[in-house]
Amino acid sequence: MSETVWARLAEPFPPEAIQWRIETLSKDKRRALVVPYVDARAVLERLDRVVGPEGWFDAYEVLSTAPPAVKCRLTVLGITKEDVGEGDSLKAAFSDALKRAAVKFGVGRDLYRLEKRWVAYDPETGRFTPPSLPEERKPEPQELIDRLVERLKDAGLGMEAARIITRYGGYGKTPEETRRLYGELRNLLKQAHG
Template sequence: MNDVWDMLSEPFPPEEIEWHVEALSKDKRRALVAPYADARAVLDRLDEVVGIHGWQDTYEVLHAPTDAAGHYAVKCRLTVMDISKEDVGEGESFKAAFADALLRTAIKFGVGRHLYRQKQWVDHDPETGKFNPPQAHLEAAVHGSRATQVASPPLARPENNPTPPEAKPEPQELIDRLIERLKEAGLGKQAAQIVMKYGGYGKHPDETRKLYGELRALLKGQAS
């Protein structure tokens, strides 16, 4: 059962994350941004981990504005493996409120909870409303919008070798977490073979994304 909760709380791939502005500084040149996973990504995660028959969701409309303007409020009840949790979502449309309710409730099962620890202040253009996401290399890894250099690590690292003080890029952190999970599941050898195929973390962003996908598929296959 613990494996199910661990897989539900597994970080989302970079391509399933979007950054949204939550607050602006007084001069509007700095923005507090937070990463979000699309509601479809949450639904896919539930299907992948417990199957389409392993969960169900119901909704109750708590508030609907009498005119076009105003906020909607919706309560979601999500049941996963016979365990139910509830939360309320809000939005300027029914669709937004339903999605917000689902995301808030899924967080109680660990889905996407890691994203709430990644809010950051970034530079913001008050005229265009544009900003550079803190993890811009995550977007680059998917869309190829800008070059991202990912260093290739040694294929084997001694257990007593201390972790370098520099923070690793987010894609490498995600891959490291997956490898640790695979080692715990007794799949360390298979994971090492995949890493060797890509020469470490991959020589360019597209290889890094493919490496992450293969490792994730290996872990999902072990749990199925």
């Protein structure tokens, strides 16, 4: 599997795709500890979009019906990974198993970086207000390039850095271009300090 495919599978989900579920309630039932998740359909759409419907397949094995537990064997571009899911029903266990197997390909892994959060909970309605997500950050390579450009500007090399970035059309169209861009900017900084 190429780095490009991996990066596309592992892209963070947009905020509107992220949902929250209650993990536990406080003793007084006025606060809920919620965790982020995405629906299994979002995982299926990601797989279809990145590798196409013909680029992946899944197989399941019911391990237990009480409590429900299912193993998913997910194959993406000829590579197979598997994991076990649980739930209140077999349907939930199937979904959980798919999502857990997909995480091994990077899908939804960014959700693990979002922290569980305590929110106000209304015990009469069973409702809570989902937490707001942190502002969307640029991918790490872009942040590194931005910091490097700031250092180049401080060294009086802003115009030279801008020419290099323009040649790549921004941050580069592929991870390989992004690496080459970073390398050229780094070499420019080394020459300035050399």
